[in-house]
Amino acid sequence: MLGLPSQVTACLFDLDGVLTQTALVHNAAWKQTFDSFLESWAARHGTPFVPFDSGFDYHQYVDGRQRADGVRTFLASRGITLPEGTHDDGPDRETVNGVGNRKNVLVLQKIKEGAVQVYPGSVEYLKAVKAAGLRRVVVSASANCRDVLTAAGIADLLEARVDGLVARELGLPGKPAPDTFLYGAKLLDLAPENCAVFEDALAGVAAGRAGGFGIVIGVDRVGQAEALRENGADIVVTDLSELLPQ
């Protein structure tokens, strides 16, 4: 039913890039933030300025990961280590959290300006899943998940939210660790094999594979189907509407 194996009775949806087009908003904000950081770092250290690559760097090191994990993982790829700081560091601090919060200022601005758009095929699929009596949880790394769901007008289609704020509160490691998805299954009192994971991020499909879920559905918005399969997707679609009865 709806492209899912018969034992699956619940869907765990990633948000940015799966339900809403906000992966583009995050990517643009990261590019702006990292480029200005890298430029200033290069000037101060007498090294060449190599800009953030919105293709490779975003998908390999940032997409799907919690904010601070994205900063730490990307900067490590450039041989840069910053002090961690704390999650409420101001955007002017040169810490992992400070740099992440610089990017969040830009994201909040974009959300306020109305940049949140849904994928119509995903809304249709969410409605079909609900009508079929399947359970529905959003599992996102983003601390802005609730605001994005509200701006998108789809909060009512989901029963529970496991996001960056919940993960911080409970001390759950982010994707590619499976813990946030496993917590989503636990909220429904279901075993992982009874849940489907829907993910567009390489770190996200890896989390789905690591958690032993019933099926991991890779959603390829950017032409990385092969990489999604290699990292853990059982099947890959370009839009959730492909899973609806034709």
Ligand SMILES: O=P(O)(O)OC[C@H]1O[C@@H](O)[C@H](O)[C@@H](O)[C@@H]1O
């Ligand atoms: O900074 P936020 O809103 O907490 O989001 C954290 C991450 O959330 C993920 O959903 C996005 O794929 C990443 O791009 C983003 O960095």
